[in-house]
Structures are given as C-alpha cells and as structure tokens.
Amino acid sequence: MNNYVLITIIIFYLVMLFFIAFWAEKNSKSKWINNPIVYTLSLGVFCSAWTYYGSVGVASTSGAEFLPTYLGPVIASPIFIVLLRKIMRISKHQRVASIADFISLRYGNNRFIGALVTITCLIAILPYISLQLKAISETYEIITLDSSSGKILTGSESIFTDSTFYIAVLLAIFASFFGTQTADTTDKHIGIVTTVAFESIIKLLFFLIIGVYVTFFIFDGTEDIYNQISQFKDVDTLTTFPDVYGGFNWFYMTVISFVAVFLLPRQFQMMVVENDRERYLKYVIWLFPLYLLLFNLFVIFIAWGGNLSIGDTANPDYYTILLPLKNGNIVLSLLVFLGGFSAVISMVVVSTIALSTMLSNNVIIPYGYLEVFRNTETERNNKYIKNIRRFSVFSLIIAAYLFYVNFSRELSLFSIGYISFVIIAQLAPSFFIGLYWNRGAARGAKAGIIIGLVVTFYSLILPLILNGFFNTNSFVEEGPFGIGLLRPYQLFGIDFLNPIAHAFFWSMFFNVAAYLSFSLMGSGNYRERNYAEMFVRSSNYSDLQEGAYVWKGEAYVSDLRRILERFLGVSKTERALELFYKKYDLPKDTVMADAKLVNFSEKLLIGSIGSSSARIIISNVVKEEPVSLPEVLQILEESKETIITNQFLKDKSEQLTRLTADLKRANEELIFQDKQKDEFLDTVSHELKTPITAIKASAEILIDDDEMSLEMRERFLNNIVEDTERLSKLIHNILDVEKLSSGREQLVIKEYDILKTIEEAIHFVTAEVNCKKVTIFNVVPPMSLKYDEDRIIQVFINLLSNAIKFVDESTGEIKIYLENFPEYVLIYVEDNGKGIPKEDFNYIFDKFYQSKNQNTKKPLGSGFGLAICKHIVESHGGSIWAYEFVEKGANFVVKLPR
Template sequence: MLASWSILLVSLAYLCLLFAIAYYGDKRADAGRSIIANPYIYALSIAVYCTSWTFYGSVGRAASSGMDFLPIYIGPTLTFVLWGFLLRKIIRICKAHRITSIADFISSRYGKSAALGGLVTLIAVLGITPYIALQLKAVSTSFNVLVQYPDVVMPPISSNVPVLKDTAFLVALLMAAFAILFGTRHIDASEHHEGMVAAIAFESIVKLVAFLAVGVYVTFGLYGGFGDLFAAAARSPQITALFTSSDSGYGHWPTLILLSMAAIICLPRQFQVAVVENVNEDHLKKAVWLFPLYLLIINIFVLPIAIGGMLHFPDGTVDADTFVLTVPMAERREGLALFVFIGGLSAATGMVIVAAIALSTMICNDLIMPVLLRLNWRNLAEQGDLSGLLLSIRRGSIVTVLLLGYAYFRFIGESVALVTIGLVSFAAVAQFAPAMIGGMYWRGATRVGAILGLSLGFALWLYTLLLPLFALSGWLPIGFVEDGPFEIGLLRPYALFGLDGMDSLSHAMFWSLVANIGGYVLGSLMSRPGAIERIQGALFVDVSGRSGAFGGTNFWRGSATVADLKTLLARFIGARESDRVLGDYARSRDLNLDRLREADAALVSFVERLLAGAIGAASARVMVASVAKGEVVGIEEVMKILDETSQVIEYSHRLEQKSQELQNTTQELRAANERLKELDKMKDDFISTVSHELRTPLTSIRSFSEILTDNPALDTTERERFLTIIVKETERLTRLINEILDLAKMEAGRMDWHMIDIDPRVVIDDALAATSSLLTSRSISLKLEADPWLPHVYADRDRLMQVIVNLIANSVKFCDDANGEVSILAGQLGGRFYLGVLDNGPGVPLDDRQIIFEKFQESSEPLANLPRGTGLGLAISRQIVEHFGGRIWVEDAPGRGAAFSFTLPVSRAAAVAAPDMESQEAL
C-alpha cells in the first residue's frame, strides 16, 4: 500500500535533495571551484531534453505507432553532428555578447530590437505553455495512478476536480516554488546558474536509471531477454505491425526529424543549458557524442516496455502513456514503481525548472523591462537599487508561466496524448530557426525580415496547430476544423488552401515554415538594415575565435562618467557585484577607476555588456544611452571598421610596407639623382676637357695648313718642318680619339677582354721594341732588370702591353733632358707580379700622386719643350690594371725621379708551377 502522504514525502525528499545539490553547486561556484566544469555534467544537463514526454510519452507513442517515437531523438543527434557550424558558433556569439536567452540572441542580432525580443518571448511563452502542461499532466497522472496501488486504475479527468484539490495544480505551485528557489535567488551579471545545472545533471541520471530499471525488468524479468520478448510480440499481429512497415508509412519522419533538430537549439531551456550555461567551449567536443549516446540508451527499452505493456494490458483499458509505471505496479513491484515515479518526477521537474527560469529571464529582460523603460525610463533609471525589482519580475514570471501551463492542461491537455502536446511546442519554437540560423550566416538579414518571418510563421502555427486543438477540446466549434472558419473550405486549418492528405503536424510545419522563411527572406531583401543592425549582423556572422574577434570592439563614440556607470550597474546587479566586476576590469587593464573621471568607450561597452547579461541587450542599450553622452559611431565609420576590418588591417599593413618601400625608393632616387648630377657635371667637365684636348692638336694642324696654303713660296726646310708637325699632331689626334674611346668602353664595361695566361717577360720585350724609337729620338738610356723567372699573369696581352708602353712613354717624356735614364724593374712583390718604370726626371709632387691617374690630369710641373701627352695614358693604365685585379701607383724613385709601379695577381697555373721552377733553379 502506498499512501499518498508517503509518495508526497518521498517526492519532497527527492526535491530537497535536488535543492541541496543545487545549493552545493552554487556554493562551490562562488568559491571558484565549479563542480559542473566538465563535459560529462554538461552533456547530462543537455539531457534535460528528455522530459516526461520521453519518460512516459515515448512508450505511449510506441504503443500506438511503433518506431515513431524515435525521430524526435534522431534530430538532435543530427544537429549535434553539425555542432562545428551551429552550436559552437552560437556559443561563441553568446559569450562575446553576453547573451542570456534565445530572445536576447535574436533581438541582439537584429539591432538589439526590443520589438523582436518581445515577439520571440511571446512566441516562446505561448509555445512552451503546452509543454509545461505536458509535464504537469504527466506528474499528476503518474501520482494519481500510483496512489491507487496495487490497483491499476486510470485517474479521473482533472476538469471534474476543483482546482485547489487538483494534483496538477499543486504540482504546478510546487514546481514554481522550486524554480524560484533555483533560478532567482540573486541577479548575476553572467546569468549562470551552476547549482541548477548540477541539479539537472543529477536528475538526468535518475531518470535514465529509473527508465532503464523498468526496461531491464520488463525485458529480462518478465521475459527472457529481447528475443523472447519480440517472439511473444510476434504472435500478436497488432503488435508486430508496430515495428514493421506501417500503413501510415514514414512520410512524417522528415518533419519530426527537422522539428527536433530545430528544437534542440531553439527551445528556450535547451538554449539555456547548452549555450548560456556552457562554461567551456571545449566541453562541446565530448558532449556532441555523449548527449546523443544518452538519447540512444534511454530509447533502447521504449519498444520493449511498450510491447510488455500491450501484452500485459491487451484490453486497452490502461493508457499506454502510463505503461512505464503500470507494468511494475501490475507486477506488484512497489519499490520499482515508486522509483519510476521519482524518475518521471525528475524528468518533469528538470524541464519545468529550466524552462521556467529561461522563460522568466526572457519575460523580464525582453518583454517587461523594455516596456517599463519605454514608459518611464528616465524615472526608472534614477531610482535606487533595481535588482530587487528584477527579481520580483522574474519570480512573478515563473509563477505566471506555470499557471499558464496549468490552465492549458486543465482546458485542453486532458484530451490529447503527451507527445502530441510536445510536438505543438516543438513546432512553435522551430519558428525561431530561420531568424536564428539565417542571422548567423546572412549579413543582409534585417529586423524587418525577422519580424515578418516570425510573425507569419507564428500566425500559421497558431492557425494550423493550436486553434484546431482548442476546437478538438471543445473550446471552439468543431466545425472550425471540419469545414473551415465561416465554412470556407480553403481555410480548413488541417488542409489549408486545399493541401490535404498530410498529417496535421507536417501540414502545419510546411505552411508555417514556408511563410516564415518567405517572409524572412523577402522582408530582409525589401528593407534596409539600420546602423546597429548592420554592426550586429557583421559581429554575429564573423564571430571567430574563442574570445570573439570583436569582443573588444566598441561603438560608443561619446563617453560617460565612471561614477554614472558604477551607479547604473549597481542598480541592476547590486553594489557588491558591480564593485567586484569593475574592479576585475580595472585590474586587467591597469586602470584606477577611482581616479578616472571619464570612462572611455571600452568601459562604456563593457558596462553595456554586463547589463545585457542582467537585463538583455535591448534594455541595456537604453540604460547605457541614458548616462552616456554622445552617440553611436556613425554608420559609415562603423561599417568601414566591420565590413573591412580584415581588409583594412591587411591593407594598412601593405600600405605601411609600401610607404617604407617608397621612402627607401625616394632615398635611392635622391641618391641616384645626386649621383646623376655629379655624373652630369663630370660629363660636362669631361666633354669640355676632351674638347680642349682635341682642339689643341687641331689648332696646330689648321694653322700650319693655312700657313702652307697662304705661303707657297716657303723654303723647303721650313715646309718640311711644318708638314712634319702636321703629321705628328694628326697622329696625336688619332691616338687621343682612340684612347678616349678605349676609356669610355672600359668605364662602360663594354671592353672586350681576351684574358689568357701570359708570360710577362714576352710582353715586356714587345713593349721595349715598340718604344725603342722614342728612346733613340732622344739620348735616353734604358735598363731592364728582370728576375730570370717571372710569374705568369692572367691578363689581356695587348692591354698589358699598352700599360707598359704608356708607363715607358711617360717616363721617357719626363726623364732628365740631358742625361735621361729609364729603368724597368720586373719581379715579384708580396706574391704578386711587380713591374716598375723609373725615371730620373723631376718626380711627381706628393699632392699629385693620386690625381695623376685621373683623366686629363697631368702633373702641374711644366715641362717646357716636351710634346704634350694625351693626358689619358695613366687613366687608361689604371683602368686596365684594376681590371686585371692589380694596383698601380707612383712614388719617388731612389735618388731622383718618379717610379710608376703596378702589381698583378699571379695566375693560378703559375702558382702551382712555381715550386717546380724553384727546385729546378736549385738544381
């Protein structure tokens, strides 16, 4: 015998245990030692998805339509397969913007629109109400069934019982109380409820174990395992039909899968546990398979229990939704039955608490606060601590939500199966999916589109799904469903515009989603997004990285005083909490907020985000705007920042490089220009000098030619002399031209060099032969002192000879007039070939020893009666020697005169051969 008080006692004890867990979880969270910060707790908390619908309803569904209970769990699995695209992105967006609910998410995405937030909240509340009713129905039914133990009797219809004696009503109040205790003890800026999460995770374990216990009992206790059970089932054609091709086919499976795919992220409570309560993105990696695994395990025994129930109660007097409970009861398993009841209570409580908290946050932040602020925001903003007001609004919302659920249950729920009620809720929240997912991937989506889509989708949901339920429950004339309103056949809610032959759910989903997506896309295309809309759109679509790439971006141009912001924050989250978070902020940025008077844009944005956590994005914006001077940055500037942030960074990077390059180039150009100017001047000088050098012999040639022409009577000797001068000057002119060309070629690097291995001795002999006429024309003695063995050099033979001839000619020209002596020394110097030409002339003054090798620079010492050189010989010699890798210089000769010398590197072949030569000489 299970007395109602003992069931109540156990239930209360269980709920207190839950509360204790929640309390402990909150304490640990406050102490900074979270007990929920692991992927297992996270996955278990997501399992709040499994409610009474799963616990009791799935078996009921299985008993009537076989495997049809399953797609509701396959959908979430498929959504989780795409976690990398959806769930993770949603989590990142929410963390970056401190989003606290799905209403907040959608409102925030479309320009922090209060209207949109309110609309989403409204749809959510109306949509979830049947779902909460479902839980109330399940708990009250299971209680009323269990109370009859050991008899299995279906409880009376609630509507015949006074409200205050109705179990469901008491359950609703009890759950409201718990939801208030769990979720609204204080206002938290981060809007995390760690204790609640811990309790939910615990509940998930309890309901799983309870359900498995029944499953194992039925399969292995009542029957000898799966084989035996299915064999027994196979004997009944009615049961066999459940797991083989059914008449209804599988046409509605895609609808159910799609619905549940949307529900796992769009249901406010799923959004709460999977997104808002997520403490670490990495937990997702384990949860994405742990949660589907949980779903799989809890579903294994659904069909066996359904079969067991059907075999046990073949007459159909027992509601299949209660099989989980009634089969153990019929078998007199008192303890198991009680455990099952607790499991079912767990499933219902978990859902109701999380849903109520999520909905109350939405109602408070997105419905009531914006209205209050709009009505009298200035007054409100100037009031003292508002956190109490916020808590009151939330508590009131929780009670309201549960009472709405109870009302729905009392008026409609009795006549409809659990799963049908749940699917109506799923269809409602699925309306959020286009605006939500579209907003994450489509920048162009606008507020107008979202509002239009949501409104149309919601209206069609209302018309094709909810209103017919009212009609079926007798609250509307049944003719509304059968003949359409005002008997207009085309408007029949189950066959809108003549679309017949679909199940009512697929039909409703088709029309509502067509209208929703159509309105969303068309509305977005036809409207222009506002400033904040475009900003938020860009932020949502481009969110990336753990912290959110734009986490620090702020769009306040103006500023507020720190004191104003502090006061504002304290009003909503309490003075202590606000001091703490602002203190953390200041420390992390190395700021002293006490000394800082004006808050910068970053701090204003930080406070706005904090407030958004407490009162929602739209309200937070209004509140911050009330204390912040200045406005949002202009749209052009912001879009420049956002649309092109990456490009701008890239571009400015490139620009920086470019300007650096430009600077370098400019510098190079300036240097080149200097060099060019210098070269130009040099060229000018060169031409002027060349012109001078050419004109000099030309002058002589022209003069004597004219003299000879004008004086035909000149005597022969005179004539001979003048002609000789003309010839000599012509030769000089030719030589000059050749040398100028040579030099120009060498300087331009266009000289053809025929580099070979040369014995310098041969070249010296040739040079002496070539200059012998110079020597004989004047009484000059020439000595050659050469080493018997000279190292070979690698050079152009003709050019090397040109150098030697130049040097000899130079020496001959400058050596002592009366007693000229020129000596040539050849040998080695420091491992190089050395050649010196010494004269006994006046020598070269120290100052001239460098410039003497420049073009047209002869020593300034006048040499009266000597023929002038071209002034290019030494310059050319230097060019040649340097080209061979050698060096040329002039110094004082021993005694008197100048010594022109050069060295050349020894050719490699000679360097190798040298030791042999030395050893030969030694022999």
C-alpha cells in the same frame, strides 16, 4: 499505495534535491561539479515526461514513429562543435542570458523582437509545462489508487485539495530559490545544473530498470515479445517503417526536433548560458547521443509488452508504470514514478528559470520598470529585479497548472509536446539564418515569426480548439467557407503529411519567405548591420571585442559610471572600469567615453536587465549620432584589417619570443659544454701528462744510473709498463667513445648468462671494493640473453666504479637486481651514496661531464664512463637511465632486449 506515504516520499526526494543543489553551490569549484560529464548529463533535460511516458504511448500505437524526436538531436550533436561553439562564443562575448536576448541582440537590441520571442516561447512552453504537471497528476493517481487498469480520475474539485497544485508550488519554490539568487542572469546556476545532471541519471537508470523488467522478467526476452506481437492485429503498424509518404513525415518531424534542441529555452539555458568551458563540447558530441540511445533502448519492447498485457484498456502513455502494478511490483512502479518525477522537475525548473529571465528582461522591465530603475538606488534595483523574476517563476508555474486543469487533460503527451516544438520552431529562420546572413533585418525577423505563428495557429491549433470546445470537425473536413484548398490539415492540396509535419512545413515556408523578402526590402539601420556583422563574422571580430562595435556621438564617463553604479553597485562598477582602463591602456581620469566604453557599459547591464533595456538605459545618458551604412561597413572593414594586423604582429611577437628563448637556452648549453670541454681537456691533459712524465723520469734514471741494482732497474721498468698501460687505457676510452658515437664499432652478439657477466664485472672492481670496504649484493638470477659480453662487462664495470666512487667508506652498499618482462629485462645498479645532484641530472650521460659530488677533493676519471655505457647499451637496442627522485643514493637502470 497510501496517499500520505507517497507524499512523504516526494517531499523527501525534493529535500534531497535541495541538499544536492545547496552542496553544489557551496562546492562550485570542485572537480565533481565542474566536469564535462555533469555538463553533458545536464543536457538530459531534453528528456522530459514526454520522453519518459509519451514515447512509449506513441510506440504502442504507431511503432517506430517516436524515433524522429531523438534523431534530430542525434544528428545535431556532431555539428555542435561548429554551430554551438559559435553561439557560445557570441553569447559569452555579449553576456547573453536567454534565447530572446540572443535574437534581439542580433537585430540591433530590438526591444519588440525580444518581447516577440519571449511571447512565442511562453505560448510554446506553458502547455509543455502543463504536460509535465499532467504526467505527475495522472501517475500519482495511478499509484495512490493502485489502479492497474490505468483509469484516470477527473481530478480534484478544488485546487486546494489537488496534490498536483502543491507539487507545482514546491517546484516554484525550488526554481525561485536557486534560480534567482543574483540579479545578474549570466551568473552560473551551479546548483540547478548539478541537480539536473543527477536527475538525468535517476530517470535513465529507472527507465532502463523497467525496460529490463518488462523484457526479461514479464516476458522471456526480446524474441519472445516479438513472436507474441507478431500475432497482434495491428502488427504491420507496430513493426514496419513508413513508406515514401511516411518518410516525409519522418523527415519533417526529425527537422522539428533538430531545431528544438537549439531553440527550446531550457536547452539554450543548459547548453549555452550554463556552459563554463567550451572544451566540454568534444564530450557532448558523443556522450549526449549515447544518453538518448540508452533512453530509447527498451521503448519499443515496453510498448509491445503493454499492448500484449494491458491493451487498449488503459492510457498507453503510462505502460511503464502500469506493467509493474499489474504484476504486483509496487516498489518498481514507485521507482518508475520517481524517474518520471525527476524528468518533470528538471524540465519545469530549468524552463521556468529561462522563461522568467526572458519575461523580466524583455517584457516586464523594458515595458514597465525602466523609469523606476533610473531613479532608484542599487540595492533596491537588485531587489526589484530578483522579485520580478521570482514573481515570474511562480506566475509561470501557476499559469501552467491552470492550463493543465482547464485544457490539457484530454490531450496526449505526444500532441502537446509536438505542438510546442512547432511553435518554438518559428524562431528558427531568424536564429539560424541570422547567424550566417548579414542582410537579415529586424523587420524580416518580425514578419517571419508573426506570419509563422499565424500559419501554425490556423493549421494546427485552431482545429484543436474548435474540436475541443465546439465539438465540430467541419472546419478540418471542408475548410473555411467550404474552400477545400484552405483545409487546415490539407492546405493547398498537400494531404500526405500528418498534422504536425503539415503545420511545420507550411509555417516554415511562409516564415522563411517573409524573413527573406522583408529583409531584402531595405538596407537596415546601422545598428542592425553592426550587430549582423559581429554575429556573422564572430570569429573575426571576437579579438577586438568592444572595438567591433560601431557608435558615434558624445558620452561622458561620469554619466555611464552613475548608471552602472545604480545596477551593479560602486565596488563592482569601479572594478569593471579599472579592468577596462587597464586593458585599453587609458588614464583613470578619462572624461569622454568612446564607442568601446559605451558598448562595454551596455554589456555590463545586459546580465541584469537584458539587452533591450540596457540599450534604452544607455541611450538616455549618451548623445548618439546616426551612422550611415557605408560608414558602418568602412569602420568594420578597418576593424577587420586591424584584427589581421594585430594577429600577424602577435604571431610574429610570439615567434620571436620563442626563438629568443631557444637561442638563450642554446647559448647557455654551449657555454656549459664549453666549460665542460675545458675541464675535460684539463683532466685529459693532466691524465696524459702524468704517465708520460713518469715514463720519462724512469727512463732517464735508467739511462743515467749505470750502477743501479737489477732489482731497482726491474722496479723502474715495471713502473714504465704500468704507466704505459694507464696511458693506453685513457687513449682507448677516447677512441671508444668516438667509435661508438660514429657507429663504427662491430658488436659480437652471442648468448651469455647475465649472472656470470655481472660476476665478471664485479671481479674487475674487487680491488676498489676491498680498498674502500664496500659491500656488493648481487641478486641477479641466471638468465640467457644475447649481447656482446666484453661490452656489457664494460658497462657494469663503469656503473660499479661510479657507485664505489660515490658511497661512503665502510658503510657503502651496492645492490644489483633484475626485473624480467616478456620483451626485455631491467637490470638495476643501486647504491646508498651521495646521489645525483639536481643540477647534474641532465648531463650525467654527456661525454665531457664529471660530477662535483664525488667523495674526493678532485673529480676522478675522465668523464667518459657513463657516455660509453650509454653508447654500448643503445647499440644493443636498449637504453639506460637513472631515477631522478630516490630517497638516498643513485639508481641506474639498464634495459636490454630479450
């Protein structure tokens, strides 16, 4: 492919990433940006060029040896919900911006530990970044030279003619622009997170495409590849799992990757610092392993396909890009290149942002710029901080480029990657043990990290240097001064581990031993123990927040305010202090600062200048008194008791609040029901009294008037009969409700046609329909169902009577229709009347309730109709309800089982 065409494509791709990041920053509140999928995909930054290219290289020579790199993160994922949640809570509470801040804060804001962790990360990650640049450079050369043989040139004579140099500069610009927009490093980098998530999709998609292409287009499926590789000379190495001794290698390599997924600066940045919501973890524990599984789905088949098609004539790391080139598919090779380029960009950008934060907060500022910051105004301080980070980003990427040019050309992606992992693992004892063991001390952390680095250098890095620069292997074969027990790859006689696992085992052994022994040599100062208790018992002390911080001395609010204004500005400082005063119910004119305010001020500064520098700045304006260890423990115990008491009181308060609300609702319901009962009794007594009075009057007339004509006497007798029937019906309704409520009603279930049953109900209300000139549309089809016909007729009579009552005269319309389902039917009674008022909706099926929304001056009926309907339908195993939100009228639904 033409050089300029590829450069144009790369620039276009970078511009697109700029646009995505810019759009994400502008739409930071959008659900397309803030969601668990984007967060989980951003963790795909773990899959760098090592994953994209190096795994295939390892699989092509060692079979399944590439798997431990991913088994560690997969095993770690289920415990994210416990371990990572604790790390997140501590980090958010303490405003931690990097893993160096986290570890140094655990050991009392120790400045030396912060610098030591930063230097360890630089030693580990700079070669790792150079690995990414190496992958870009070599794949760029393969494509531009259209070299299906995979022969890599030695590179350009000058950095100014080296395309990799310009790509590195573009990455530095991208990282500095979106990673250093604010001085506060705890601010979220929404644009970076979104672009990393996008690149995670791109690199996975293109890797799956090349996997499918190799497996099903170049070869005839997985079985075909396996059958052909079975004839390969090294088939046993490529197709079998390791023996017992090899199992130890797998174990240690898995542990290395397990540790790395927590401790790599880029992973800590994306998992902890950029996390916006803790609840996203429940998605991570299954989605992240799934992502890694998909990434490794075709690795072994691409590797075997490369062995069969290309063999050892080319670097196996680049089989993914060489296979489509060999088969004349330049478009697919370009897609693979862009996928690898995406893996490089995400790793380099996030790593340099994390490292620049660590470098500025833990090395440059605390060891060089504090005096300048003390005497400079806010805007200039912020400008200094941002420029320091930008300078750090550029310096890191250029340093990685220089390392690549001078050292890493001859090393494989796999070897560079695992060397970085082993170095970063030296932070593990101080990090993990410190989270759960409160006796871990700063001197133990320092000793453990330093001794671990020394052992790693001796047993892993020194042999590579001697072999690379002096072309001698005697140190490895004979040991220093011929001492066999000190051979770097077989230290103290352990000769069954590969160099990576061997270096990890011994470095961890001496690291942990030093950490534990040095920590137990003394009790530690009060500040260390204070933060140790806060980290170890983070769940207990998180509620007290600043109250868990132990401090004695004298501090003035005005001094703290002045320092905060110098870094945060006047308005931000005032807003922060106002919230603090409101939270702890303190007067705004408070003169003396207590421990809570001192700690609060220190945490505000951590985001801008790091924990170590924040401690030094604050200590310069307060008069701190030493606190004995017993005092620390006593204060912390009192804090713990306060938390327990406060939590107990809070729970009781919430319980009383809920009970009060329940009682209030119950009381309102009783008052309402009582009112309804009163109205019901008034109605019932009126309804009972009316026919009784009429019966009595008619009977008295018949008794007193002996000369009444036969026709008149017959009319009065008919009146008595009608009133008696009316009275009987009323009493029957009352008994009906009580009988149905108590379950004493025996239903006569038979098979009937629902159409005929509804027509019978319509016939019963014909007089009311004609009187009010209402139109009824019955579109229910014939259908056999099993029910008590008399009772179901009663249901529809009541529903129709209700509908007639609420519609307007002459224009009233009632529609009855049915929906059929496999297990039940829904029968709708819909009208265009006045509808159901919102305040009536919850009570329409109560047996004492009558709506005030009738088209009459006085409510008609006894309020039993819908209550009877409800009991009848439920006794058939069905249900009845009304739709609350309809445009006009009411819509009742009767659900009957098939």
